[in-house]
Amino acid sequence: MKCAAKQFLSLLLGAFLVLSVQSVFAKQATVTGELTYKNIKVYADGEVVDTTEAEPFIYGGTTYLPVRAVANAFGKEVTWNGETNTVYLGAVPSVYVETDTLLEDMYSYNSTFQSVSHVNNGADNINQKHTSGCVYKSGSVNNEGSAEYSLNGKFATFSGVIALPYVERNNKNEKTVTIYADGKAVYTSSKMKSGSAPEAFDIDVSDTSVIKIKIEGTGQIALYDAVFYAK
Numbered sequence: 001m002k003c004a005a006k007q008f009l010s011l012l013l014g015a016f017l018v019l020s021v022q023s024v025f026a027k028q029a030t031v032t033g034e035l036t037y038k039n040i041k042v043y044a045d046g047e048v049v050d051t052t053e054a055e056p057f058i059y060g061g062t063t064y065l066p067v068r069a070v071a072n073a074f075g076k077e078v079t080w081n082g083e084t085n086t087v088y089l090g091a092v093p094s095v096y097v098e099t100d101t102l103l104e105d106m107y108s109y110n111s112t113f114q115s116v117s118h119v120n121n122g123a124d125n126i127n128q129k130h131t132s133g134c135v136y137k138s139g140s141v142n143n144e145g146s147a148e149y150s151l152n153g154k155f156a157t158f159s160g161v162i163a164l165p166y167v168e169r170n171n172k173n174e175k176t177v178t179i180y181a182d183g184k185a186v187y188t189s190s191k192m193k194s195g196s197a198p199e200a201f202d203i204d205v206s207d208t209s210v211i212k213i214k215i216e217g218t219g220q221i222a223l224y225d226a227v228f229y230a231k
Helices: 004-014 067-073
Strands: 016-019 057-059 062-066 078-081 086-089 115-118 133-137 144-150 155-163 176-181 184-188 199-204 210-216 220-230
Touching: 062 067, 067 078, 067 086, 133 144, 176 199, 184 199
Parallel strands: none
Antiparallel strands: 016 062, 057 062, 078 086, 115 133, 133 220, 144 210, 155 199, 155 220, 176 184, 176 210
16 A cells, blocks of 8 residues: 555545535545546635645535645644544644554655555565565655655654665665754765665654655665654
């Protein structure tokens, strides 16, 4: 399952706002149907809302808008709790307790990678096994790519292992991972290529709102067993 697909799953679970007046019933189901895209434009107080990450659509006569884009237009943070399938706009109730979260279970946005795939018992370039993580393939422009993740100050540390995936074991092109916390570089890996040993990282992300993962170099590199640990 692709990590990029997590974004679409998040939208299905809770990232769209329904524009209609109707009774609301809690339900869990998989719905198959036709979505209509009509280049719908959204304005908030006269300003256009950027919906390029998740385009509005019409389904069953109802128009759906991306919650994150609309909330951000009104200065509201969006928090997603995957365990309870709950979206919080703005303040999170005190009863909400953040749990340790795998990297692949986090919602990513502003991604410029060609692809991001989910690790399921994958092996790195020296054939060590890993049960989780994400494999990033750099973008076609300047041989680099990046993606951002909203933490909203809920986590204490971010740790894992950086390594080439097994399929890259003979790739001699150097790749580097840089991790940014609220725009500041807080970790830069060694230059990774064939024969490079996996490199563990452990980063303090206390009070960090946004983490950005940036990859430079041609090919793929992985963040294995990567976990955001709750406070």
